[in-house]
Amino acid sequence: MKEKISIVMPVYNQAKVIPKIIDSYCKEVIEKLPGSEFIVAEDGSTDGTKEALAELSKKYPIRLVSGKKRKGYTKAVKDALKLPKNDVIFFSDSDGEHSPKDFWKLYIELENADIVIGFKENRKPFYRFFISRFNNFLIGAMFGLWLKDSNCGFRVMRKKLVQQVSQDVGTLTYASNAELAIRAFRKGFKVKEVPVQHFPAPSEVFPVSRMPKVILTELLDLVKLRLQV
Ligand SMILES: Nc1nc2c(ncn2[C@@H]2O[C@H](COP(=O)(O)OP(=O)(O)OP(=O)(O)O)[C@@H](O)[C@H]2O)c(=O)[nH]1
Ligand SMILES: [Mg+2]
Numbered sequence: 001m002k003e004k005i006s007i008v009m010p011v012y013n014q015a016k017v018i019p020k021i022i023d024s025y026c027k028e029v030i031e032k033l034p035g036s037e038f039i040v041a042e043d044g045s046t047d048g049t050k051e052a053l054a055e056l057s058k059k060y061p062i063r064l065v066s067g068k069k070r071k072g073y074t075k076a077v078k079d080a081l082k083l084p085k086n087d088v089i090f091f092s093d094s095d096g097e098h099s100p101k102d103f104w105k106l107y108i109e110l111e112n113a114d115i116v117i118g119f120k121e122n123r124k125p126f127y128r129f130f131i132s133r134f135n136n137f138l139i140g141a142m143f144g145l146w147l148k149d150s151n152c153g154f155r156v157m158r159k160k161l162v163q164q165v166s167q168d169v170g171t172l173t174y175a176s177n178a179e180l181a182i183r184a185f186r187k188g189f190k191v192k193e194v195p196v197q198h199f200p201a202p203s204e205v206f207p208v209s210r211m212p213k214v215i216l217t218e219l220l221d222l223v224k225l226r227l228q229v
Contacts, residue, residue, distance in 0.1 A: 001107060004035035005156075006084030008091045010076045011040055015048040017096040022056045028100035029090065030061065038062045040094075041080035044070025074169065074176040081166040089162055093153035095201045102196040106156040114189040115157040117181060118196035119149035125200070127208055135218060139178060142226050145185040147193055150178035154196055161189045171225045173217050174206075179225060186229040 007025060011018060022040070030036050040062045042053055050066060057064045065080065081089070088110060090103055098118065106116040123129035132149060140146035155177070165183040172179040185191050206214060 001111060002033065003088050004033050004086050005029070005088040005090050005107075006036065006086040006159075007038045008077075008080045008084060008089055009038070009040050009094045010073060010080060011042040011045070011049060011053070011094040012070060012073075012076070013045045013047045013049055014094050014096075015045070015052050018049055018052050018094060019056060021094050021096060022053075022060050022062060025092070025100045026060050026062075029103050035086070037085055039065065039080055039083050041065045041076055041083075043067030043076055074173075077176060078166055078169060081162050084159060084162070087159045088156065089159055090156050091153070092155075097199055097201050098154040099197050099199070102154070102194075103156070105194050105196065106154075109192050109194055110156050110158070112190070113192035114161045115155060115181060115184055116192045116194055117147065117149065118152045118154035119147070119193045120152065120198035121195045122198065123149075124198070125208075127211065128203075128206065131211065131215065135175065135178070138219075138222055139182060142222060143182050143186065143229070145182055145191060147178075147181065147191070149193065150181050151175040152196075153177055157184075158189075165189075171228065172221045174214050174221075175218060182225065183229055 030038050042049060053064055092098055102118060106118060109116040123132055136147055136150050139150050161184050164187060165180055168183055169176050169179045181191055
């Protein structure tokens with residue numbers, strides 16, 4: 001496969017890692033697939049990320065989309081997914097949890113699927129591993145989609161799938177990436193998973209203290225989603 005791609009990357013307060021991330025995704029992927037584009041969707045950052053990205057956009061071929069006010073992950077991703085020009089979309093979080101080298105493993109599998117999702121084999125910390133597995137079990141039982149890491153923020157997908165489902169996402173408060181996969185699966189798209197490396201980063205959304213609230217909300221949201229698809 002040598003198809004050009006569009007990278008879509010949401011960014012919020014990633015000043016520490018963003019120069020390295022932009023550099024590595026450009027070198028490992030963008031430069032190797034001529035005609036590709038790199039959409040960087042940033043909003044509301046307060047830690048110098050905006051300034052860093054403005055500098056980086058002079059040196060690297062990124063399409064920078066910036067907003068003053070923080071949109072929140074789900075809205076930021078939905079808006080960014082309206083922008084790709086190319087048929088293959090490589091979506092990745094920007095917090096350094098993934099390696100752009102793993103892109104190629106997912107990309108090759110797109111020959112046999114409409115969306116290929118990375119799965120973090122050795123999830124850390126342990127409570128995240130456990131909760132993720134439990135959530136994935138519920139998704140399998142309720143929707144028939146059996147995945148190991150349905151909410152992974154590292155995936156490659158066809159634009160036609162993104163166009164058909166991404167704008168409906170908004171029911172699973174804490175798992176919008178999983179919701180996109182579920183909606184796609186229920187529309188008949190083929191979903192695959194491929195193991196990827198994982199470099200744990202501190203989580204803003206999921207500290208252990210918020211787990212009871214997160215789990216309860218997720219359970220109710222899954223029921224709501226089941227009534228929709
Ligand atoms: N544009 C934009 N990006 C965001 C926003 N919130 C988070 N992000 C980015 O989205 C990615 C995922 O971030 P979070 O939603 O904070 O998730 P996390 O804390 O890393 O959660 P886990 O990876 O599941 O532990 C990161 O690369 C963030 O920089 C937002 O409001 N707007
Ligand atoms: Mg993360």
